[in-house]
Structures are given as C-alpha cells and as structure tokens.
Amino acid sequence: MPATARPADLERVADALALTAPAKRRRMLVIVNPYASTVSDRLKGLVVQALAGRYEVDAVDTQARDHATALCRGARDEGYDVVVAFGGDGTLNEAANGLAGCGVALTCLPGGASNVMCRMLGIPTDIVDATEHLLHLADRWAPHRMDLGWVDDRAFTFSAGLGLDAAVVERVDRHPRLRTRFGQWYYAQVALSTFTRRYLVRPPRMRVRHGGEDVEGVTTVVQNGEVLSYFGTRPLPVAQDVALDDGTLGAVVLRRASPIDIPTVMGRLFLPAPVAEHRQVTAWSKVTDLEVTSLDGGEIPLQVDGDHIGEVTRARFSVQPGGLTMVA
Numbered sequence: 001m002p003a004t005a006r007p008a009d010l011e012r013v014a015d016a017l018a019l020t021a022p023a024k025r026r027r028m029l030v031i032v033n034p035y036a037s038t039v040s041d042r043l044k045g046l047v048v049q050a051l052a053g054r055y056e057v058d059a060v061d062t063q064a065r066d067h068a069t070a071l072c073r074g075a076r077d078e079g080y081d082v083v084v085a086f087g088g089d090g091t092l093n094e095a096a097n098g099l100a101g102c103g104v105a106l107t108c109l110p111g112g113a114s115n116v117m118c119r120m121l122g123i124p125t126d127i128v129d130a131t132e133h134l135l136h137l138a139d140r141w142a143p144h145r146m147d148l149g150w151v152d153d154r155a156f157t158f159s160a161g162l163g164l165d166a167a168v169v170e171r172v173d174r175h176p177r178l179r180t181r182f183g184q185w186y187y188a189q190v191a192l193s194t195f196t197r198r199y200l201v202r203p204p205r206m207r208v209r210h211g212g213e214d215v216e217g218v219t220t221v222v223q224n225g226e227v228l229s230y231f232g233t234r235p236l237p238v239a240q241d242v243a244l245d246d247g248t249l250g251a252v253v254l255r256r257a258s259p260i261d262i263p264t265v266m267g268r269l270f271l272p273a274p275v276a277e278h279r280q281v282t283a284w285s286k287v288t289d290l291e292v293t294s295l296d297g298g299e300i301p302l303q304v305d306g307d308h309i310g311e312v313t314r315a316r317f318s319v320q321p322g323g324l325t326m327v328a
C-alpha cells in the first residue's frame, strides 16, 4: 500500500510532542533515498519538519549507490546520535554498512516497496505513523544491539542469498516502476518466471560448507532473523530458530530445482508447513560461518537485504554479534 502524506496529521503530532520536548535534543541525520518507491520531495519536507519537533535534524539525499554508507561513516565522526534511513531496505543496508561496529544508533522510515527491516523492528509501514513512532522514541530512548550478517566484506541486516532469490531481485530491480506499482505481486510473478525460464533449464550449482558438512544446492539463503520477506502484511518465514540478537545466523539451502520442488517450496511460504522442513531443503541454525562455492565455476547472482549486488563464484558468510546499534 503506497504511503500518503497527511500534512495536518504530521503537524498536529509534531506540535503536540514539542510541548513536552526536553531541553537537550539528540542530533539526527536523516538519509533520504529520493528514488525510493514512496518518497517524494513534499513528503520528505513534511517528515523532516515533523522530526525537528523533537530532534536536531539534518537531512541529505543519496546521489548514487553506496552513498548512504559514506554518509554514515561521516556521521560517526560528526557526533550524530542517530541516523534515520528513509528509503527501502537497500538504503538501510548501506547505512548499516557505514555504522557497523560503532555506537551511533540506526533506525528507519518506510519509503521502499517492501520495508522488510522496518517491519521486523516494529516500525509502522504508514509514513505518518512511523514518523510519530520516531517522535515518541525521543522520550523512551533505548538503543539496543543487534547482529550484523556479513557476506565477504558486505554487511546485511536481515538476509543475503545466492541463486534464485538473488536472480529474482536482480530482475525486479530492472523494473522499478512495476515494483512500485505491483509490489509483492510483481516479485511473485518474477519468481515464477525466473524459475521456469532459467532454473528448470540450467540452475547454478553450488557447494555449501558448514560445520564440516558439505551440501550441494541451487540456492542458498542466509538470514539474521526468521522472516525473509512479507507478502502484503503477512510475514514469510524461512529460516528457523534464529533471532536478530542471538549472535548467530540461520541458513537454508535448496538442494534441487525440479518442476515439483520450487512450487512446493514457494507454497510453504504461505502454509504452516515450514520451508526448512521441505525434503529438498537443508536448514541450519546457530550458524557463525558458512562458505558457498560455485561447482562449475559459473557466476551466481548475490543479493543482500533484497538488492542484487553482483555475481560471484564464491562467498563467505559470517556474523558480527551485536554489530549494529538500533533504536526502534
């Protein structure tokens, strides 16, 4: 559902909260992805104005890929208390990469098509409600540590994967307007067509090594929590027995892609039957180290937090317990 700005609501909320504002305001850097699905200049202006009721706010637009990472590295030195990633999961991922291992708190406002991490943190998906949520945080300021996953030298907040999921987001990213308009339905359609056109014909083959065990597969997904994504308001859990702050990751390997396997794996996303217990799936919890290698030397698409970032022939996953300070 697209977020809509309700100026009167935002102003009313900001005015009400300003009446009880403490003398010392925290410094907040709002990093805005102007190309995110539901972000507009007008909306940005209203949100920043509202946040200024309780925080000392600076706002800056991202101008290129990884710009949010560079801005966050700067924010560490400039004395900001909190960074707000206003965009989609990709903007939050870049910000997390810039704040890894430091005490500057990170939070987010929903501006993307999916906003998976916002939802996992309990931040409302309606922009007015989410802004109000951030305004109230000023009074119950309680930053906490969560784990950061790493794939080689790239951090992720909720998931990274090689294979089918990465191929799907790579194709979805090529059509941002369709993604904005049709959201999860577009992802679902692309997932099915990617599978039937590519995975039935020539799936990538990979060896996954974890804890002395080797498994061969066609797709590997590594997660920091149990939810991989959302369909509408419905969480789609894949990994099991893993939490954002347990110091470990969960991993799921799809071992085979046959005309029966993928539809039944995808079907399980919507059923009480866990994906992790599918007969063609190997699932591990308490993962701290995992390595994926292409079996035939072919390049495999890699996604981090829902953004395709390139093709690789091997990838090493690890976890940084408590690597990110969040406030939500």
Ligand SMILES: [Mg+2]
Binding pocket: 147, 224, 225, 242, 243, 244, 245, 246, 247, 248, 249
């Ligand atoms: Mg974890």
